[in-house]
Amino acid sequence: MKKENPPLTGQGSNSGSDGAATQEKREFRSQDIFGDANAVTITHDGATYILRITKQNKLILTK
Template sequence: MTPNEPDAVPVVLPASQTQRIVESRELFRGENEILISHDGAIYRMKITRQGKLILNK
């Protein structure tokens, strides 16, 4: 982990590989919708009223 990833938590997977976990509250910071830039495209991620995540291009 680096200082730029304060809420990333290492998780041990069965194959002894480490995966990062990022808390959604850190991504959304009190908002219900964020935009994510990936490989030149913009994606919209929303938190639904039921608390689920939806990702749309």
């Protein structure tokens, strides 16, 4: 399931000595991320992580 992320709103601005843009945090509902699945794959900086829902309904992120 791929979804377009909505544009960020709020007080974000360009700041810092390197001119990098700062971003607000984004909020997602877990049911929007997982749907009917109990695990999703996240790729970050070339590494793959698995975010899963446990039997106790907690979230666990593993590499």
